[in-house]
Amino acid sequence: MRTPVAVALTSVVALVLGTPGGVHADARKHDAPRVGVWLTTPDRTRLLAEQPSVPFRRGDSPHQTIVVDPDRTFQEVDGFGASITDSSAAVLHRLTPAAREKAMRDLFDPERGIGVSFLRQPVGSSDFTAAAEHYTFDDVPAGQTDFPLRHFSTARDEERVLPLLRRAKQLNPRLKVIATPWSPPAWMKTDDSLVGGRLKDDPAVYDAYARYLVKFVRAYAAAGVPVDYLSVQNEPQNRTPVGYPGTDMPVDQQEKVISALGPLLRWASPRTKILAYDHNWATHPGDIGTTPPGEDPETDYAADFLSGPAAKWVAGTAFHCYYGDPSAQTALHDAHPDKGIWFTECSGSHGPADPPAKVFRDTLVWHARTIAIGTTRNWAKSVVNWNIALDETGGPHLGGCDTCTGLVTVGADGSVTTNAEYYTVGHLSKFVKPGAKRVASTSFGSTGWNGQVADVAFRNPDGSTALVVHNENDEPRTFAVAVGEQVFEYTLPGGALATFTWPRHRSPRSDLDRVELPAATATASPAGTAPSAAVDAEASTWWSSGQAQEPGQHLQVDLGGSTVFRRVAIDSGGNLGDYARGWQLSASDNGTTWRTIATGTGTGHLTNVDVRRTSARYRRITSTAAADNWWSIADIRLYD
Numbered sequence: 001m002r003t004p005v006a007v008a009l010t011s012v013v014a015l016v017l018g019t020p021g022g023v024h025a026d027a028r029k030h031d032a033p034r035v036g037v038w039l040t041t042p043d044r045t046r047l048l049a050e051q052p053s054v055p056f057r058r059g060d061s062p063h064q065t066i067v068v069d070p071d072r073t074f075q076e077v078d079g080f081g082a083s084i085t086d087s088s089a090a091v092l093h094r095l096t097p098a099a100r101e102k103a104m105r106d107l108f109d110p111e112r113g114i115g116v117s118f119l120r121q122p123v124g125s126s127d128f129t130a131a132a133e134h135y136t137f138d139d140v141p142a143g144q145t146d147f148p149l150r151h152f153s154t155a156r157d158e159e160r161v162l163p164l165l166r167r168a169k170q171l172n173p174r175l176k177v178i179a180t181p182w183s184p185p186a187w188m189k190t191d192d193s194l195v196g197g198r199l200k201d202d203p204a205v206y207d208a209y210a211r212y213l214v215k216f217v218r219a220y221a222a223a224g225v226p227v228d229y230l231s232v233q234n235e236p237q238n239r240t241p242v243g244y245p246g247t248d249m250p251v252d253q254q255e256k257v258i259s260a261l262g263p264l265l266r267w268a269s270p271r272t273k274i275l276a277y278d279h280n281w282a283t284h285p286g287d288i289g290t291t292p293p294g295e296d297p298e299t300d301y302a303a304d305f306l307s308g309p310a311a312k313w314v315a316g317t318a319f320h321c322y323y324g325d326p327s328a329q330t331a332l333h334d335a336h337p338d339k340g341i342w343f344t345e346c347s348g349s350h351g352p353a354d355p356p357a358k359v360f361r362d363t364l365v366w367h368a369r370t371i372a373i374g375t376t377r378n379w380a381k382s383v384v385n386w387n388i389a390l391d392e393t394g395g396p397h398l399g400g401c402d403t404c405t406g407l408v409t410v411g412a413d414g415s416v417t418t419n420a421e422y423y424t425v426g427h428l429s430k431f432v433k434p435g436a437k438r439v440a441s442t443s444f445g446s447t448g449w450n451g452q453v454a455d456v457a458f459r460n461p462d463g464s465t466a467l468v469v470h471n472e473n474d475e476p477r478t479f480a481v482a483v484g485e486q487v488f489e490y491t492l493p494g495g496a497l498a499t500f501t502w503p504r505h506r507s508p509r510s511d512l513d514r515v516e517l518p519a520a521t522a523t524a525s526p527a528g529t530a531p532s533a534a535v536d537a538e539a540s541t542w543w544s545s546g547q548a549q550e551p552g553q554h555l556q557v558d559l560g561g562s563t564v565f566r567r568v569a570i571d572s573g574g575n576l577g578d579y580a581r582g583w584q585l586s587a588s589d590n591g592t593t594w595r596t597i598a599t600g601t602g603t604g605h606l607t608n609v610d611v612r613r614t615s616a617r618y619r620r621i622t623s624t625a626a627a628d629n630w631w632s633i634a635d636i637r638l639y640d
Contacts, residue, residue: 068465152212158223197247283298319343389409405421453479529543539635
């Protein structure tokens with residue numbers, strides 16, 4: 001008879017601030033898998049800097065442990081990047097040809113730079129233009145119309161924007177482009193202005209606007225820049241843009257535009273997919289407040305559109321960061337799993353008097369947890385910042401934001417400075433290739449900040465893995481990463497962002513598969529905080545006893561039916577020291593009669609309990625020792 005085994009957790013490798021410490025004997029072997037490390041710190045002492053590689057080893061760790069499961073996949077990635085706005089093009093063209101080429105290589109070259117792989121391009125003018133007046137590609141004098149679109153021309157973009165886009169595609173041939181208009185031509189609108197107003201509710205106008213967008217797509221393709229995605233209105237609920245183009249486009253009007261556009265675009269450019277919405281995670285109170293009297297503020301805009309008749313023409317929806325939180329993306333995905341989600345705009349910003357060090361740190365940590373990790377853990381296929389380059393004043397711009405920042409800043413002296421957004425994008429774009437798929441990984445941090453370690457993992461088309469990790473805490477945090485039966489450890493400085501990579505042929509594997517627990521419920525004694533958090537498959541939430549550990553405390557799980565398993569993972573998450581000092585694992589078929597299947601002494605945050613293959617409906621984990629720490633369980637996982 002096989003004796004039940006509880007896998008003890010012991011610390012073998014300790015790496016502090018990226019410097020290797022003691023190494024387990026297994027790691028000294030020539031064939032031990034090693035992990036590449038790139039690090040950015042809030043004090044700018046390390047900027048996407050390669051660190052000494054670290055070894056995988058067999059075993060466990062006493063530290064909070066990120067478990068990566070490369071066999072559980074989620075969305076496919078299109079890319080990461082920003083926008084070459086008219087303003088970005090203007091400041092880049094102020095550089096000498098050699099300096100401009102270096103800046104472009106630093107941005108787009110996958111080897112020598114960060115390999116930006118996704119661009120969002122305005123169709124016409126946005127607030128970030130160097131022009132004296134806003135424009136579209138079919139402007140006519142006030143009072144006139146151009147339904148045949150005889151005045152349509154993208155010649156303005158050929159001056160600066162398109163040459164940069166062509167060079168970007170040369171540097172990174174896998175670059176994808178989404179195009180978005182800030183406004184239709186004024187002659188199509190109720191106020192005869194690019195700023196504010198709506199499309200005229202006229203079938204001829206919807207048809208003209210659809211043909212306008214198709215002409216843009218074809219013109220860009222003819223210029224060497226095929227458009228992969230197209231949305232029909234930037235921020236359709238922003239009814240009162242401050243001095244820059246915008247259009248109030250209710251759901252029913254977006255449906256009419258896309259219903260007209262879909263068939264035309266399918267014929268003219270089959271590669272170009274339409275995205276709906278293109279606005280915030282939640283409707284901003286200011287947008288609700290400007291809803292015309294008697295009209296619905298449409299606070300579920302994206303969901304309403306995907307439930308309507310024009311949904312058949314779209315590949316999915318696009319989101320911005322300026323209100324709400326990324327969990328809205330998952331809620332929409334769960335309701336419409338056949339539609340993709342793209343994250344398409346978030347600008348760095350700052351207070352007008354903030355010193356540079358504060359701007360860099362605040363931007364790095366917020367974008368790391370909310371955008372780089374938060375959006376991708378919530379189904380985003382792209383991560384796109386706003387301007388790719390601006391000048392030292394945050395311009396040029398015509399209306400709109402006066403505290404925005406780009407990935408790089410171009411100085412009046414011809415210098416090019418990389419900003420925090422360059423690194424938050426770069427930690428993804430340099431290592432996560434188009435076509436990669438997000439894979440399962442336990443993450444303890446949250447977009448709302450909880451001081452824990454947050455992460456997201458991807459498997460590239462070549463089978464390599466990239467893991468992006470951010471320490472939300474101001475103090476260093478040591479954690480482990482487990483893949484299959486192997487683990488490595490690292491200590492990440494406070495606020496730092498790191499990317500870890502390992503190749504396919506060195507990737508550890510496991511012969512265990514995770515058992516999904518969709519019907520699991522939990523109770524606890526003491527009830528503490530939210531027992532259900534221990535079975536929600538989300539390590540950033542947890543149950544805590546709310547008091548010091550004592551023998552007899554327990555968490556009980558009802559799986560909803562008999563379930564077979566060979567391993568139970570008891571994950572105490574990122575609350576330092578909140579693991580059971582002694583434990584007993586029991587199983588039951590009826591919730592009344594229990595049998596003990598394993599016991600052990602807790603030595604770390606993740607306890608893997610390996611047992612003979614067992615089937616039961618109920619599991620109970622009981623504390624068998626006392627400790628001053630509370631007892632926390634972030635996640636209960638079963639494997640077979």
